Amino acid sequence: MEPMIRVENLTHTYSAGTPFERNAVEGMNLTVMPGEFLGIIGHTGSGKSTLIQHLNGLLKPTSGHVYLEGRDIWENPKEIRQVRFQVGLVFQYPEYQLFEETVYKDIAFGPGNMGLEQEEIDRRVRQAAELVGLPEETLDKSPFDLSGGQKRRVAIAGVLAMEPKVLVLDEPTAGLDPQGRRQILGLIQEYHRRRNATVVLVSHSMEEIAQNAHRIAVLKNARNFMEGTPREVFARAAELEQAGLDVPQITRVAMALRRRGLPVDTAVYTVEELKDALLRLRGGAAHA
Amino acid sequence: MSTMLETKNLTFYYPAEEGRKATAALRDITLQVEKGSFVVVLGHNGSGKSTLAKHMNAVVLPSNGKVYVDGRDTCDESLLLEIRQRVGMVFQNPDNQIVANVVEEDVAFGPENLGVPSRQIRRRVDDALAAVGMSAFARHAPHLLSGGQKQRIAIAGIIAMEPECIVLDEATAMLDPVGRREVLETVHRLNREMGITVVLITHHMNEAEEADRVIVMNDGQVVMDGTPRQVFPRVAELHDLGLAAPATVELMDQLNREGMDLPLDAVTVEECADAVCRAFGIGQEE
Numbered sequence: 001m002e003p004m005i006r007v008e009n010l011t012h013t014y015s016a017g018t019p020f021e022r023n024a025v026e027g028m029n030l031t032v033m034p035g036e037f038l039g040i041i042g043h044t045g046s047g048k049s050t051l052i053q054h055l056n057g058l059l060k061p062t063s064g065h066v067y068l069e070g071r072d073i074w075e076n077p078k079e080i081r082q083v084r085f086q087v088g089l090v091f092q093y094p095e096y097q098l099f100e101e102t103v104y105k106d107i108a109f110g111p112g113n114m115g116l117e118q119e120e121i122d123r124r125v126r127q128a129a130e131l132v133g134l135p136e137e138t139l140d141k142s143p144f145d146l147s148g149g150q151k152r153r154v155a156i157a158g159v160l161a162m163e164p165k166v167l168v169l170d171e172p173t174a175g176l177d178p179q180g181r182r183q184i185l186g187l188i189q190e191y192h193r194r195r196n197a198t199v200v201l202v203s204h205s206m207e208e209i210a211q212n213a214h215r216i217a218v219l220k221n222a223r224n225f226m227e228g229t230p231r232e233v234f235a236r237a238a239e240l241e242q243a244g245l246d247v248p249q250i251t252r253v254a255m256a257l258r259r260r261g262l263p264v265d266t267a268v269y270t271v272e273e274l275k276d277a278l279l280r281l282r283g284g285a286a287h288a
Numbered sequence: 289m290s291t292m293l294e295t296k297n298l299t300f301y302y303p304a305e306e307g308r309k310a311t312a313a314l315r316d317i318t319l320q321v322e323k324g325s326f327v328v329v330l331g332h333n334g335s336g337k338s339t340l341a342k343h344m345n346a347v348v349l350p351s352n353g354k355v356y357v358d359g360r361d362t363c364d365e366s367l368l369l370e371i372r373q374r375v376g377m378v379f380q381n382p383d384n385q386i387v388a389n390v391v392e393e394d395v396a397f398g399p400e401n402l403g404v405p406s407r408q409i410r411r412r413v414d415d416a417l418a419a420v421g422m423s424a425f426a427r428h429a430p431h432l433l434s435g436g437q438k439q440r441i442a443i444a445g446i447i448a449m450e451p452e453c454i455v456l457d458e459a460t461a462m463l464d465p466v467g468r469r470e471v472l473e474t475v476h477r478l479n480r481e482m483g484i485t486v487v488l489i490t491h492h493m494n495e496a497e498e499a500d501r502v503i504v505m506n507d508g509q510v511v512m513d514g515t516p517r518q519v520f521p522r523v524a525e526l527h528d529l530g531l532a533a534p535a536t537v538e539l540m541d542q543l544n545r546e547g548m549d550l551p552l553d554a555v556t557v558e559e560c561a562d563a564v565c566r567a568f569g570i571g572q573e574e
Contacts, residue, residue, distance in 0.1 A: 020429075020432060043466045044434040044463075044464045044466055044467055093462075147333075149333065174461070175458070177332040177333045177491045177530075178530065179333075180333060204464040246466075249494060249535040249536060250535040253539065253557050253561055253564075256560075256561035257561050257565065259561075260562075261570050262565060262568060262570055271538045271539050272542075274539055275539060275543055275546070278543060278564065279543070282548075282568070
């Protein structure tokens with residue numbers, strides 16, 4: 001199967017030719033299959049944000065290539081806009097980018113730029129609003145009268161209304177409380193399911209990534225560091241910790257138990273998993 | 289012990305807007321924060337925790353009741369400078385708090401405004417940058433730093449004013465785990481070594497593990513107040529408030545429901561692992 005996105009030997013240098021010259025991404029490779037939900041994690045400065053800004057051509061590689069469905073996105077630079085319609089990018093704190101008079105107009109901005117018929121724009125705006133859980137009556141309100149969580153959902157709806165094949169999100173839950181985080185992740189899953197879309201989710205939270213992604217790419221110091229299913233990645237929790245990444249507290253409990261001689265699997269990342277593992281262990285001990 | 293911050297029957301209403309009634313963001317809050325203590329205020333969005341923080345250096349004034357900073361009434365405008373000098377505030381977004389193009393100039397901004405003589409400013413800036421571990425970046429451009437580094441610069445700017453208290457209003461919410469750890473370690477050290485009172489507003493439970501005191505807010509009121517060991521075992525109540533206990537306590541609570549008998553005040557990873565091992569009969573001296 002042809003990958004949806006393939007990043008090949010990508011390097012991006014900031015402030016080239018100045019004393020601040022720095023490779024934010026260095027020789028990075030990444031493949032995302034159609035319909036896949038990929039999580040990207042890494043410490044600050046690991047290159048996550050720089051990497052994903054290449055996926056829809058906001059940044060141009062200093063060297064290396066980005067392919068969308070097998071085609072180099074910079075093959076014809078004049079067509080880069082088409083790439084941006086197919087790969088929707090939700091920035092960090094997207095609510096800062098709201099600007100229109102009404103929620104409706106704000107969501108309609110993207111599809112409007114695509115040159116769609118008015119009727120089609122209307123359908124998309126309403127569908128995106130429904131998907132992110134905005135009630136009909138909010139469409140006529142000013143986006144600036146909404147709560148922080150609602151503003152963020154409007155901003156995400158604006159990207160979803162372009163119906164991108166690939167949805168890329170940079171820290172979509174940053175700054176939200178646990179309930180707000182659950183809502184945003186729920187709607188991303190819903191878009192993924194309904195449209196069979198490819199999703200790339202960047203997050204600082206291992207828990208969040210582990211619970212949502214099929215596969216995780218771990219970045220470190222501008223390079224690829226690790227890749228695998230959540231289980232495969234968490235099985236190497238000690239290495240993750242050494243790399244300055246945050247291992248979920250529950251995984252650290254499992255590691256501490258193992259150090260003390262309790263034979264538990266350290267590739268756990270939810271309270272339930274560790275509870276079940278411990279109960280099994282206790283059951284085994286009782287029957288022994 | 290003397291009191292750094294005190295609120296007496298503090299109530300605050302956000303003003304009524306068109307088509308909306310005035311709502312009480314804070315209702316009748318009376319509390320004291322001791323000098324030198326490390327207090328964490330928890331609560332979900334809209335619980336009033338940020339509004340409470342903004343009362344602590346007179347960014348916002350009470351609708352009813354009083355707030356005293358080191359005995360000074362925040363409603364007395366003539367005391368404003370004294371109050372702001374005593375309590376420094378770090379906000380959520382690091383990018384909104386930086387005013388200069390060079391790190392050391394940014395840190396000097398506060399003391400310059402207080403009219404501190406320039407020779408002293410030099411010393412204060414150097415000391416403040418050392419205190420947050422950012423001396424090597426004195427001549428750097430702040431916008432090229434990481435989020436955690438920017439927040440430490442913001443904290444240095446406050447330390448340079450030599451305050452007695454620092455209030456961090458969700459100052460870690462926009463940071464990654466490393467940045468969050470940097471900021472937390474910095475404020476814990478300032479608290480320990482310089483005796484600065486710290487009030488940390490957050491919705492990250494585990495930031496409260498090492499606090500002297502945890503205050504949980506809901507709907508504009510204080511609903512829990514105690515040490516982490518007193519507050520976190522109240523798992524069911526925390527859930528009702530839309531909050532989760534630390535994963536360690538959640539784990540032991542769930543195991544207890546399956547018939548085990550684990551101490552819910554074993555809050556840290558090591559304590560929790562010790563408690564679980566004891567229950568399994570591992571790690572005890574034979």
